[in-house]
Amino acid sequence: MLTTLNELLVELLKQAYASAQAEAHHVLKWEWRLGLWRLMGPRRRPTEPPSIAHSRRTKLAVACVQKVLPVWHAYWPENAAPLRALTAVSEALRDWSIVDPYYDILEEVIEQIEEAMQEVYWASRAGQSAVEALVVAIDDEQFKDQGQMDEGDAQTDGPNQDAAGNAAVAFARGTILHPNSDPAARLEFWRWYLEEAVPSVFDGDRLRLS
Numbered sequence: 001m002l003t004t005l006n007e008l009l010v011e012l013l014k015q016a017y018a019s020a021q022a023e024a025h026h027v028l029k030w031e032w033r034l035g036l037w038r039l040m041g042p043r044r045r046p047t048e049p050p051s052i053a054h055s056r057r058t059k060l061a062v063a064c065v066q067k068v069l070p071v072w073h074a075y076w077p078e079n080a081a082p083l084r085a086l087t088a089v090s091e092a093l094r095d096w097s098i099v100d101p102y103y104d105i106l107e108e109v110i111e112q113i114e115e116a117m118q119e120v121y122w123a124s125r126a127g128q129s130a131v132e133a134l135v136v137a138i139d140d141e142q143f144k145d146q147g148q149m150d151e152g153d154a155q156t157d158g159p160n161q162d163a164a165g166n167a168a169v170a171f172a173r174g175t176i177l178h179p180n181s182d183p184a185a186r187l188e189f190w191r192w193y194l195e196e197a198v199p200s201v202f203d204g205d206r207l208r209l210s
Contacts, residue, residue, distance in 0.1 A: 009039055010207065013194045017209040020194075025176040026187035028194075033164060036198055037141045044140040050093050056201040057141050061133035061163035062089055063197045067189070068126040068170040072116075075123045081112035082130035092137040102138050106131065122178055125161075126170035132163040164193055 016032035023029070037043075041053025050058070065086060072082055084105065092102040113127035141162060161169075171189040174181035195207045 009036075009198075009202065012036065012039060013198060013207060014209055017191060017194045020187060020190045024183075025181075026183045026190065027176065028164075028168070028190040030165075033162060034143065037143065040201070043143050046139070049096050054136075054140055055093070058089065058093065058133070058137045059201045060197055061129075061136045061141075062086060063200065064163040064167040064193070065126070065130045065133050067192065067197075068129060068167045071123050071170045072126040075120050076116055076127075079112060079116065079127075081109045081116075082127045085109045085130035085134045088134055089137040092134065099138055102134065106134055106138070109134070122169055122174040122181075124170075125166040128161070129163045129166035129170065132161065132166060136163065168193075 012032075012035055016028060016036070019032060020026050020028040037057055040056045041051060044051055044054040065082060069082060072079075088102055088105045092099070095102075109127075110131055113124055113131060116124040116127055168186055168189045169175055172182050172186035176183075191209065195209055199207055
């Protein structure tokens, strides 16, 4: 049976969605994602085993990757780099005290995705989302108060983003500066993120935010 989400989380999700709706390009700003991570619990220390909070953040990152895997497969059906990263996520959580092999996998995946970036940059961000999900599994989210990390920022590149921010770029066919970028699709992604993805890591029911 799914649990009822606590009132603080529900209110945060509602405010975050209202912010994304009101923003000109429907960007869910970094501060809202950061607030959700903090609500899940404290950041994991390198010497600690995965906590419930860390597992939730990892699950959320993985959900974002899975949301945009079709984008990746549409351009690179033979390139399994994102799937390799996703497979390594569960392994890294299991072998949490032995991180070196997973950093090696991370480097291999990054190399393949960088090649894709030279071809169709916005679509390659689906692969970068998988990279960031593996980073979360090995370590945790970045927990940095950096507004410049919003996906719409002209100076923001994939490696400076979380899994969700990269996935949003892929889903919307580009950052806000891309001529084919779709603001409606960007809002659709963030609505899914707030209504379904975040509640799911708390084993909660889907929300209706509007």
